[in-house]
Amino acid sequence: MAFRAVLAGCGNMAKGWLKAVTEAPELKGRIDIVGLVDIDLAAADRLRAEFGLGAATGTDLDAVLSATKPDLLFDVVVPSARRDVVLTGLRHRCHVLTEKPMAASLEQARELVGAAKSAGRIHAVVQNRRFVEGVRRIRETIASGALGELTALHADFFIGAHFGGFREAMDHVLLLDMSIHTLDAARFMAGLDPLAVYCLETNPRGSWYAHGAAANAIFEFANDVVFTYRGSWVAEGATTSWESAWRIIGTAGTLLWDGADSFQLKLVADDSGFLRPLKDAVVPPPPHPSQTHGHASVIADFLDAVESRQPPETAGSDNIKSLAMVFAAIESARTHQRVLIQA
Ligand SMILES: NC(=O)c1ccc[n+]([C@@H]2O[C@H](COP(=O)([O-])OP(=O)(O)OC[C@H]3O[C@@H](n4cnc5c(N)ncnc54)[C@H](O)[C@@H]3O)[C@@H](O)[C@H]2O)c1
Numbered sequence: 001m002a003f004r005a006v007l008a009g010c011g012n013m014a015k016g017w018l019k020a021v022t023e024a025p026e027l028k029g030r031i032d033i034v035g036l037v038d039i040d041l042a043a044a045d046r047l048r049a050e051f052g053l054g055a056a057t058g059t060d061l062d063a064v065l066s067a068t069k070p071d072l073l074f075d076v077v078v079p080s081a082r083r084d085v086v087l088t089g090l091r092h093r094c095h096v097l098t099e100k101p102m103a104a105s106l107e108q109a110r111e112l113v114g115a116a117k118s119a120g121r122i123h124a125v126v127q128n129r130r131f132v133e134g135v136r137r138i139r140e141t142i143a144s145g146a147l148g149e150l151t152a153l154h155a156d157f158f159i160g161a162h163f164g165g166f167r168e169a170m171d172h173v174l175l176l177d178m179s180i181h182t183l184d185a186a187r188f189m190a191g192l193d194p195l196a197v198y199c200l201e202t203n204p205r206g207s208w209y210a211h212g213a214a215a216n217a218i219f220e221f222a223n224d225v226v227f228t229y230r231g232s233w234v235a236e237g238a239t240t241s242w243e244s245a246w247r248i249i250g251t252a253g254t255l256l257w258d259g260a261d262s263f264q265l266k267l268v269a270d271d272s273g274f275l276r277p278l279k280d281a282v283v284p285p286p287p288h289p290s291q292t293h294g295h296a297s298v299i300a301d302f303l304d305a306v307e308s309r310q311p312p313e314t315a316g317s318d319n320i321k322s323l324a325m326v327f328a329a330i331e332s333a334r335t336h337q338r339v340l341i342q343a
Contacts (some may be wrong), residue, residue, distance in 0.1 A: 004070040071094065079103075135243065152248070196219070196338055198217065201329070242259070
């Protein structure tokens with residue numbers, strides 16, 4: 001039997017969710033969208049018409065949840081509305097899958113993790129950019145030991161993105177709205193906990209954002225592994241992939257990924273010469289290809305968790321570590337000090 005779901009927040013991203021729900025083979029027939037909620041009723045009605053759904057629409061989440069009694073709440077609202085929406089869903093005993101970032105502050109994230117635990121419901125975050133082939137292949141490469149012992153990860157994110165909307169008005173826009181994907185990917189690839197960060201955040205000359213469109217951060221991970229992040233949303237020209245461009249270094253060599261289809265794995269061939277001779281090696285395929293479909297994979301992982309009562313990969317209780325990286329970077333930028341990362 002299909003899960004009954006209400007989706008709150010009928011803006012741009014909601015279309016991506018509904019496309020995945022209605023078209024992805026791993027989700028087909030598993031979800032019945034019974035309600036669409038937005039503070040702008042016309043947005044909910046438009047979405048219902050666009051996807052030909054029979055869902056109820058409304059502006060009051062509490063009322064729609066009472067009327068439809070769904071198993072699941074899909075939260076796709078703006079970050080500032082997230083806390084109330086998630087708590088309302090948990091109060092109605094829904095399992096909640098929530099867009100990133102999982103909360104507008106670390107305190108709120110802790111509150112939501114606690115509320116989900118008390119309610120005995122699954123609470124997971126759409127960290128879709130770890131469900132892509134390249135990220136999975138890199139994690140597999142690192143875990144295989146091919147690079148020797150991991151020592152460093154470096155990610156570059158440079159895109160001149162003109163969104164309009166809430167992003168251009170929010171504080172710490174790059175760190176809060178986008179960097180979480182890259183920081184979460186680094187934590188996932190390395191399989192290590194983040195310990196501390198030093199970060200310089202700027203709003204470069206000519207920026208069309210109100211605040212924080214660029215950041216340069218140095219993270220300390222466990223095992224003396226360093227992760228650096230250089231990012232800008234106002235870098236016109238020569239853009240990187242949305243997944244960032246990566247250089248990953250181990251004691252046995254280096255792995256480059258352009259964030260799309262190009263990988264180079266160069267390993268030391270023998271220990272002679274000023275610059276050691278290198279050999280090319282093959283980056284292994286993703287261990288589970290079904291985990292490389294972005295939103296569809298995250299939603300499928302969430303449904304599997306609800307069915308099996310096992311924690312999903314992006315459970316709020318784990319994803320809070322990625323959010324803690326973001327807020328520690330923001331705190332470091334504010335104080336110009338190294339900041340410990342504590343979820
Ligand atoms: N995972 C990704 O790759 C990705 C990509 C883009 C956006 N997002 C995230 O998705 C979320 C939504 O972003 P978007 O681009 O769709 O924004 P958007 O502004 O296009 O849509 C948000 C919608 O939420 C509605 N809303 C606001 N407060 C509400 C409330 N209390 N109850 C019900 N509806 C409410 C707004 O009216 C709007 O229609 C954000 O958290 C954003 O960070 C994730």
